[in-house]
Amino acid sequence: MSDYKAFRVELKDKIAHVAINRPDKFNAMNADFWTEIVDIFRWVDETDEVRVVVLSGVGKHFSAGIDLGMLAAGTHKYGKDVGRNAELQRRVILKLQGSINAVDNCRKPVLAAIQGYCLGGGIDLITACDMRYATVDAQLSIREVDMGLAADIGTLQRLPRIIGDGLARELAYTARTINGEEARSIGLVNRTYADHDALQAGVLEIAQEIAGKSPIAVRGTKRMLDYMRDHSIDDGLEYIATWNAAMLQSEDLRIAMTAFMNKQKPEFAD
Structure with a gap:
């Protein structure tokens, strides 16, 4: 810096x-x-x-x-x-x-x-x-x-x-x-x-x-909330469907689910 x-x-x-x-x-x-x-x-x-x-x-x-x-x-x-x-x-x-x-x-x-x-x-x-x-x-x-x-x-x-x-x-x-x-x-x-x-x-x-949350999930959530300021609900639903078609393949999803089922704190990569 x-x-x-x-x-x-x-x-x-x-x-x-x-x-x-x-x-x-x-x-x-x-x-x-x-x-x-x-x-x-x-x-x-x-x-x-x-x-x-x-x-x-x-x-x-x-x-x-x-x-x-x-x-x-x-x-x-x-x-x-x-x-x-x-x-x-x-x-x-x-x-x-x-x-x-x-x-x-x-x-x-x-x-x-x-x-x-x-x-x-x-x-x-x-x-x-x-x-x-x-x-x-x-x-x-x-x-x-x-x-x-x-x-x-x-x-x-x-x-x-x-x-x-x-x-x-x-x-x-x-x-x-x-x-x-x-x-x-x-x-x-x-x-x-x-x-x-x-x-x-x-x-x-x-x-x-x-x-401590998945950075992929947090950034996706922010992007969707920002998008909804200027778009309809239907537009937003279409956008999140396209977005998550890729993002649901992230390793973060598997890590989060495994940690949840095992009652452990997940650790996500940057």
């Missing part, structure tokens, strides 16, 4: 720990963040030993969102032509979207562990994860309307599929802050924990459980 400026990355027991590492800046997403996250999740996808990802933030906060200094620096590139400015801005937005898409498109499950602030771009990031977990006092907010713009990096596209249209609209229109317990009650996070230590231990336990 390479050294990163905006992240700390570790691999242990089949679990990749990916932590935003700018605690003195509330883990705000600077230019390094947006380029490095693509490289990190490419490494995750290409490394067979990695079976699960835990995504977190170093220090008191998960992330305060996009670094405002980075946004301000981008305005200096504008000229006098509105059309050319728009084309430039569109490319920037698509590049940022691509960084968040790298998380969403990861073939392995990604679990977000959220403490402290999770604001603006932080919501974009966690909605691209498979599951989300938070401390009870975490503070989550879609802040973009208070900055005079519409969120454009994924929140408005993904959040309604997680918590429903009405609640997503309320949070996006008002920019109000919710705590971890309310986030759990509306389905934005799966579970809450009393403090940061309990959060890290709890999410790690879930990650370890997933890492």
Whole structure:
């Protein structure tokens, strides 16, 4: 693994720990963040030993969102032509979207562990994860309307599929802050924990459980769930039939069945 400026990355027991590492800046997403996250999740996808990802933030906060200094620096590139400015801005937005898409498109499950602030771009990031977990006092907010713009990096596209249209609209229109317990009650996070230590231990336990499963089965399950976001039930049934026509021939199936019948813990190859 390479050294990163905006992240700390570790691999242990089949679990990749990916932590935003700018605690003195509330883990705000600077230019390094947006380029490095693509490289990190490419490494995750290409490394067979990695079976699960835990995504977190170093220090008191998960992330305060996009670094405002980075946004301000981008305005200096504008000229006098509105059309050319728009084309430039569109490319920037698509590049940022691509960084968040790298998380969403990861073939392995990604679990977000959220403490402290999770604001603006932080919501974009966690909605691209498979599951989300938070401390009870975490503070989550879609802040973009208070900055005079519409969120454009994924929140408005993904959040309604997680918590429903009405609640997503309320949070996006008002920019109000919710705590971890309310986030759990509306389905934005799966579970809450009393403090940061309990959060890290709890999410790690879930990650370890997933890492012990057949990687073939887990990736197939994730692929099917992702596919169903944009397809009908009939499409999904057809796809899983074709997928499992190959995957049911995996050695993992025999190992799992044998372990189950013998009441043993199965061991699967990467």
